[in-house]
Amino acid sequence: xxxxxxxxxxxxSALVAAFFLASQALLWLAYYGGxxxxxxxxxxxxxxxxxxxxxxxxxxxxxxxxxxxSLFLAAIYATFGVHVVxxxxxxxxxxxxxAWLLRGIWRDLGGGVRAAxxxxxxxxVDPANAAYAHWLxxxxxxxxxxxxxxxxxxxxxxxxxxxxxxxxxxxxxxxAKSLLxxxxxxxxxxxxxxxxxRFRVVPAVAFVAALGVVVAPALWHGAREYGRPMIxxxxxxxxxxxxxxRWRSDYVDDMGGATLxxxxxxxxxxxxxxxxxxxxxLAFVRERGFFTVLGDQLGRQYxxxxxxxxxxxxxxxxxxxxxxxxVYSTPDWLARTLTSWNDAFQILILGAAAFGLACWRKRPDAxxxxxxxxxxxxxxxxxLVHVKARFLFPMMPFFCGLAGSFLAASFARFTxxxxxxxxxxxxxxxxxxxxxxxxxxxxxxxxxxxxxxLCAG
Numbered sequence: 519x520x521x522x523x524x525x526x527x528x529x530x531s532a533l534v535a536a537f538f539l540a541s542q543a544l545l546w547l548a549y550y551g552g553x554x555x556x557x558x559x560x561x562x563x564x565x566x567x568x569x570x571x572x573x574x575x576x577x578x579x580x581x582x583x584x585x586x587x588s589l590f591l592a593a594i595y596a597t598f599g600v601h602v603v604x605x606x607x608x609x610x611x612x613x614x615x616x617a618w619l620l621r622g623i624w625r626d627l628g629g630g631v632r633a634a635x636x637x638x639x640x641x642x643v644d645p646a647n648a649a650y651a652h653w654l655x656x657x658x659x660x661x662x663x664x665x666x667x668x669x670x671x672x673x674x675x676x677x678x679x680x681x682x683x684x685x686x687x688x689x690x691x692x693x694a695k696s697l698l699x700x701x702x703x704x705x706x707x708x709x710x711x712x713x714x715x716r717f718r719v720v721p722a723v724a725f726v727a728a729l730g731v732v733v734a735p736a737l738w739h740g741a742r743e744y745g746r747p748m749i750x751x752x753x754x755x756x757x758x759x760x761x762x763x764r765w766r767s768d769y770v771d772d773m774g775g776a777t778l779x780x781x782x783x784x785x786x787x788x789x790x791x792x793x794x795x796x797x798x799x800l801a802f803v804r805e806r807g808f809f810t811v812l813g814d815q816l817g818r819q820y821x822x823x824x825x826x827x828x829x830x831x832x833x834x835x836x837x838x839x840x841x842x843x844x845v846y847s848t849p850d851w852l853a854r855t856l857t858s859w860n861d862a863f864q865i866l867i868l869g870a871a872a873f874g875l876a877c878w879r880k881r882p883d884a885x886x887x888x889x890x891x892x893x894x895x896x897x898x899x900x901x902l903v904h905v906k907a908r909f910l911f912p913m914m915p916f917f918c919g920l921a922g923s924f925l926a927a928s929f930a931r932f933t934x935x936x937x938x939x940x941x942x943x944x945x946x947x948x949x950x951x952x953x954x955x956x957x958x959x960x961x962x963x964x965x966x967x968x969x970x971x972l973c974a975g
Contacts, residue, residue, distance in 0.1 A: 530635070537643040542610075544856055545645055548834070549652050552847030554602070555833065559775060561654040568592040569600070578739050581788045582778070584750040585736065586693035587656035602654070609651040612662045617642045619665040620915040626672045627889065628880050629923045630939025632930070637922030641915055644863040645856055646828040650911060653829070656694045657911050663691040664698070665915060668892075671708035671725075672885045681709075681721035682728045689732025696750060697912060701895050702729065710884045744787050754792040755781045758799055759904035761811065766821035766966030768906040769832050769841035815901050821966035822905040824959055826864040829908045831857050839973040864963055867914070867921050869956040874920030876952030877927070880941040889916060924952075 549555050557565055560583065567579045568591035578585045591605060598604035617638040624634035641647055650657045667684045674680035688702050705725065709718040733749065740748035759777050785791035803811050827841060834853045836842030846853070882890070893913050900909055927942040929935075967973075 530639075534639040534643060537639075538648075541643055541645045541648055541859070544852065544859075545649055545652060548846050548848045548852055548856060549606075551852070552849070555652075555847075556845040557654065558833070558843060558845055564588050564591060564654045564656070568595060572596060572600075578736060581744070581748070581750055582752045582755070582782075584656075584693050584696060586690060587654070587659065590656075590659055590694075591654065605654065606652045609658045610648075612658050613648060613651040614642070616658070616662050616665055616915065619662070619669045620919065623665065623668050623672055623915075624919045624922065626669075627885060627919075628939060628941050629919060630926060630937070630941060632926035632938055633919070633923040633941070635922070636926050637915070637918040640863070640867055640918040640921055644860075644867065644914075646830045646860045646863065647911070647914060649828075649830040650908070655908065657908060660691055660694040660697070661912055661915070663687045663694060664912065667691065667705065668889070671705060671888075675708050675711070676718060676721060678721055678724045681725040685725035685728030685730075686732050688725070689729040692729075692733055692749060693736060696752065697896070697899075699749075699753075700899075701892065704888065704891050704895070707884050707888045707891070712883075744789065746789065748788065751788050751792065753903070754795045754799065756903040758795050758802075760819070760902055761799060761802055761815070763818065763822075763904060765841075765972075766818050766970050767825055767827055767841045767972065768822050769843055770839070770970070770972065774904055774906075819901050819905050820897075820962050821969070822907065823900055823910050824868065824962040825907045825966055826861050826963040827907060827967070828860055828864070829906070831860055832907070837973050840967055841972070861964075865960060867917055868959040868963060870921035870924045871917040872920075872956035872959050873949065873952035874922075874924035874942065876955055877924060877942045877944055877948040878920070879943040879948075892916075 563580070563583060564587050567575075567583070567585075567588035570579060571577060571588060571592040572595055577589060579588065594604050594608055595601075620641055621634045621638040624637050625631060629637070664687075667687045670677075670680040670684040670687070684705070688698065688705060691698055692702065706722055709722040709725075710716060711718065736749045737747035740746060755778070758781075759774050762773060762777075765771065781791055781795060784794045806814075832841055833843050833845045834848060834856060835844045835846065835850075836853070838844070848856075880886070893916055896909075896913055923939070923942045926939075927937055927944055930937040931944060
């Protein structure tokens, strides 16, 4: 590395570190400055389950929420005492680990060193991302496990040890969130190769075996308690709530928590409850018509998913009619600063990711196909089920990757430097497509409240 390049690297690293520390300082001040933020929604459930486990309660206390996050919290509390700040510090380390894994994944996918560094920086300094480490939801721990799976499978697909570790991490991810329940078999695509033999059989078997070992206790518990192997199953419940949501913003007359007691009271077992609500879903679709329901979902779900009113903004002080929970006790200047920073990064990441996708020209191999299917799977799933803005977080690293590739290529062209990757082509047709896609994503991010006429009158 030349002296000039080394100086640029040092300056860029210092700038990213400064932005990250600034965002962390603001987030910690927001959480504790006016008194600790109140727990909301599922946070309260995970906290209660963790405390019950510490008191000798069951390790799988729910058929709705998978058990890993409660066990994770209980383990931290058993080690450091029942202090939320201990969880926040551990999850902040995992959050930084997510950025490190993203950097490695994007380099392996051929995005280039500058693009990978930019992607990791975008992910780190976005306060809407960093704030997840302060909450008791399983978002950060789940994402760390998922990115570790991708890193192991993309970098070392021939390694039995890496495949075994990836299978174990996939099992843990399933125990953290149900998101991968229908997707995990697609990880086997990583074991496809161009040369013969076409499929890496032994590493694939190691992957599946390790996954099975990790989830076996939970499946055995489900079979013994409820008559079928299961970890947690909220799919039908979330489908029903997703179909009956009305607004393009989350936390506006939110029906998730309001519907749950009725769902749990509708039957004695998960199978009975799912059967009852499956019939409610079918009746709803029959009554309204399939295409009417599909149109309603298309007109609502992705506004909720890409909303610039992220969980951070939703919890800051603001009008409840616009979906603000006001559980942070922050002064106006801090709420405005965090909201502005949040909005700026929403524009930067979504806009640049749209251009990055449109300008991507690298020929897809099995690894790129796997990443594309991971994002497409979630987008398809979230067309139907109950959506909150936090459900974008599992996809955010790859949006940051695309954004990093576009920004790195644009910087190289603007400064007349040689690009370190040919993954992105900044041609006029591609840029035009990128502009249209960016306009769509930013419309979804910011137009929902206006279209719903929230707080009007």
